[in-house]
Structure formats: structure tokens, C-alpha cells
Amino acid sequence: MLSLEQFRDERLRISKEELAYRLNISTDKLEFLEQNPGLIDLSFLVQLSQLSGYSIDDIIQFKPQEILLLDVKDSYSKWDERLSQMKKSLERATEIFKKPKIAFFGPSDAGKSTLINSLCGQKVLVSRWTPLTSSVVHLKHVADKPKWMGSDEVMVLQEPSEGRLDYDLLLDEEYCKKLKIDSGKLEITRNHISRDYKGEILSKAHHTLIFVDAPILKTCDLLDSPGYGTEVKGDTEHAKRLIKSMDAMVYMCQSNGFLNKKEDVDFFIKSTKQLPNLEHLFVVASQAQLIGEKNVPLIMKRAISATINMDLHQTWNLEKEMFRKKFSNRFFTYSLESEVLRSRFERAMTNFLELEYPELLSRKVQQEVPSSFFALLSNS
Missing domain, CATH: 3.40.50.300 (P-loop containing nucleotide triphosphate hydrolases)
Incomplete structure (x- = not known):
């Protein structure tokens, strides 16, 4: 399902207010469609395609950019236990x-x-x-x-x-x-x-x-x-x-x-x-x-x-x-x-x-x- 808000952020790189202005719709309506992408109709997609230069297929098939995960081993949790033991021993x-x-x-x-x-x-x-x-x-x-x-x-x-x-x-x-x-x-x-x-x-x-x-x-x-x-x-x-x-x-x-x-x-x-x-x-x-x-x-x-x-x-x-x-x-x-x-x-x-x-x-x-x-x- 189309993620309109992320398409706007990552492809168009404009604010919600600016896109609403260019589409000649209210900001509230655009916000409603971003929150309810299932209610976006074909006429809206055509208008968005003409404005952005992306085809309708490109817009529909848009996938948000993945957030990469850096897998780092936890070197501190083992010290939590050690420090707890050290604290008891020190006391x-x-x-x-x-x-x-x-x-x-x-x-x-x-x-x-x-x-x-x-x-x-x-x-x-x-x-x-x-x-x-x-x-x-x-x-x-x-x-x-x-x-x-x-x-x-x-x-x-x-x-x-x-x-x-x-x-x-x-x-x-x-x-x-x-x-x-x-x-x-x-x-x-x-x-x-x-x-x-x-x-x-x-x-x-x-x-x-x-x-x-x-x-x-x-x-x-x-x-x-x-x-x-x-x-x-x-x-x-x-x-x-x-x-x-x-x-x-x-x-x-x-x-x-x-x-x-x-x-x-x-x-x-x-x-x-x-x-x-x-x-x-x-x-x-x-x-x-x-x-x-x-x-x-x-x-x-x-x-x-x-x-x-x-x-x-x-x-x-x-x-x-x-x-x-x-x-x-x-x-x-x-x-x-x-x-x-x-x-x-x-x-x-x-x-x-x-x-x-x-x-x-x-x-x-x-x-x-x-x-x-x-x-x-x-x-x-």
C-alpha cells in the first residue's frame, strides 16, 4: 500500500503544506490521505504523477528506504553483572x-x-x-x-x-x-x-x-x-x-x-x-x-x-x-x-x-x- 507521507518526504522532499498548495487541496485533506492511503483515488494519483514527474506505477510501487541496522555486540551488559558483584564485594x-x-x-x-x-x-x-x-x-x-x-x-x-x-x-x-x-x-x-x-x-x-x-x-x-x-x-x-x-x-x-x-x-x-x-x-x-x-x-x-x-x-x-x-x-x-x-x-x-x-x-x-x-x- 502506498505510503504517501514517506513518498513526499523521500521523493518530493517538500512539506505537507507545500504539496497541498501545489495540488490545490487543503492541508487537512492531504493529512487525511496520508493517514488513510486506502482512500486515495486514481484522479489524485494522476494529479500527483503530473506534479512530481513520477509515473503512477512508480508512485504505487514506491517502497520507503530501509533503515539499515548496525549489529554491534553488547560489551556492557556483562559488566553490569560484574559491577554489581564488585559493589557487593566492596560493601x-x-x-x-x-x-x-x-x-x-x-x-x-x-x-x-x-x-x-x-x-x-x-x-x-x-x-x-x-x-x-x-x-x-x-x-x-x-x-x-x-x-x-x-x-x-x-x-x-x-x-x-x-x-x-x-x-x-x-x-x-x-x-x-x-x-x-x-x-x-x-x-x-x-x-x-x-x-x-x-x-x-x-x-x-x-x-x-x-x-x-x-x-x-x-x-x-x-x-x-x-x-x-x-x-x-x-x-x-x-x-x-x-x-x-x-x-x-x-x-x-x-x-x-x-x-x-x-x-x-x-x-x-x-x-x-x-x-x-x-x-x-x-x-x-x-x-x-x-x-x-x-x-x-x-x-x-x-x-x-x-x-x-x-x-x-x-x-x-x-x-x-x-x-x-x-x-x-x-x-x-x-x-x-x-x-x-x-x-x-x-x-x-x-x-x-x-x-x-x-x-x-x-x-x-x-x-x-x-x-x-x-x-x-x-x-x-
Whole structure:
């Protein structure tokens, strides 16, 4: 059947209005005939033939020019699936490869805040050799601070009315704003995470986030717990809850009373069992200058004997002798006044943050993320 519209476009190369004018018919009639070619009569064909110079047979037999197809193979659809797999693998790898949360535990006079200040190279936390910290303090690097916090350096939170604080949502705006008590510069921490000179708690704060520009915080988050065993029941409860969220633990106790109390040993053993690896444990005798370098071996031997519970080796599926050797190697001393008494701890912590923990995460990623992900990366 004649395609009048295409004949006009391809052979005559004129507009609908111009052809209607030359045929002396209305544009509406021409449009009607283009849409209903079965109603075109012989007189119209004769008139069109005379106008165009094409014979009636040529007009009737006219076939529109074919649109050629370039057959190209789809090289992208296979990548859609690959990229989808890569996205899932990358999301899983991102979930795994996170900075460790290192929690500091110990009795109320252990000096946790003092050690944390030393690791950060600045006085972030108020410290005295009396019970002071009354809130779980989360120290994070300033680069981790969410934009919605603006110029604030600190955010103070209370516990949710139902359940416990979700540590994975500590940077979520909606979640944090529901629990926020206060926010501002570092100075406000004195009003929320400290006790007064009588030991009275100054605030109802349960968690305090502090964002600090310290090199160590690029490799980990530091969590300072309230000292357990104080007269405030909530302090011990906060410490116990924090245990379940940690990736590594620094357990501290004053050197002149290093793990010689039953409550210290009991808390230490229960918290140690929560660690994924024995290498994530640091047991520190603080204020080691009080006992002196020559007395360190004796103090350590006694503390190890007091804590090497026979059930502990089963936690990490180690034989007793291997466990004893590794466990003994996790005991350290620390003193601000003596480099000799703190150097071994500093070396061990540096090695853990720079090598051991990143390598552990790398192995875990390789175990849980398909090998095809890494092949795609190398081939892309």
C-alpha cells in the first residue's frame, strides 16, 4: 500500500503544506490521505504523477528506504553483572576493613585517662590518680567527624530509653540528635565526663564523643571506660557493656597493686574472654616507677600466675603451653617517667596498629570476599 507521507518526504522532499498548495487541496485533506492511503483515488494519483514527474506505477510501487541496522555486540551488559558483584564485594570489604576500637579498662585509679592522653600527645581527658571519668569516652580522629556537627568538637549522649547504645550509629545524625545532651568545644567535657573533687558525678552523660587531631586516631578509636568497682553501680555496668563492642583491650592496674585483688582478676578474666585474638590484649602495670625496673619480673610473674585461668586457653583453642607463652607476652609496664618501662608497650601497640590488625583484616577480606573481586580489580 502506498505510503504517501514517506513518498513526499523521500521523493518530493517538500512539506505537507507545500504539496497541498501545489495540488490545490487543503492541508487537512492531504493529512487525511496520508493517514488513510486506502482512500486515495486514481484522479489524485494522476494529479500527483503530473506534479512530481513520477509515473503512477512508480508512485504505487514506491517502497520507503530501509533503515539499515548496525549489529554491534553488547560489551556492557556483562559488566553490569560484574559491577554489581564488585559493589557487593566492596560493601562487604568496607564493613570488614574498619579501624579497631581499643577499649581501656581497669579499676578507678588505674590511670587510663593519663595513658590515653600520652598516646594522643595532648591533654584530651582530665586525669588525676583518683576516680574521675564518669562517662564512656569515644575518641575519634577529627577527619571522622560528620559534617552535620559543624564546628563542634564534642558530642555528649545519653543511653537510649530502650535498649543500649548502638556503636555502629555513633555518626548517624538522626540517631545522635535523639540522644544528644550537649555539644560544643573540648571544654564542655569537664561538665559531663568528670567528677568533682568529692567524686560526685557532674552530668547524666553516658557517652561522650570527642574528635581529636592525633596520629594514633587515624589507625584506631580509643574508648575510655569509667573505672569499675566504684561506689557508682553504673560505672561498672558501662565498663561491662563496652566489653562487647571492643576489638582490642588495654587492661590497666597500678603496679604496686597489680592484679592482686579478686575483683580485678575476675573482671580481667571475664573481659579477656571476649577478645577475638589473644594478640589483641594488652595488660599494663601503670605507674611502674613505683615498683622500679628490678622488681618488674617478680610483679609480672605473680600477676600472670594469678590470672592464667585454666579455661582461658580454650577461648582461643590453644594448647596450654603455647597459651602460657603467648599470654605472658601480653603483659607490659608503663610509666611517663621512664622510657625503659614504657618502650615495650609502645612498640607492641605500634606493631599492632600498623601491621598486625591491618593484616588480620586483609586475611578476613580475602576469606569472605570472592576471589573474582580481586581478579576484576586487577583486570579493570
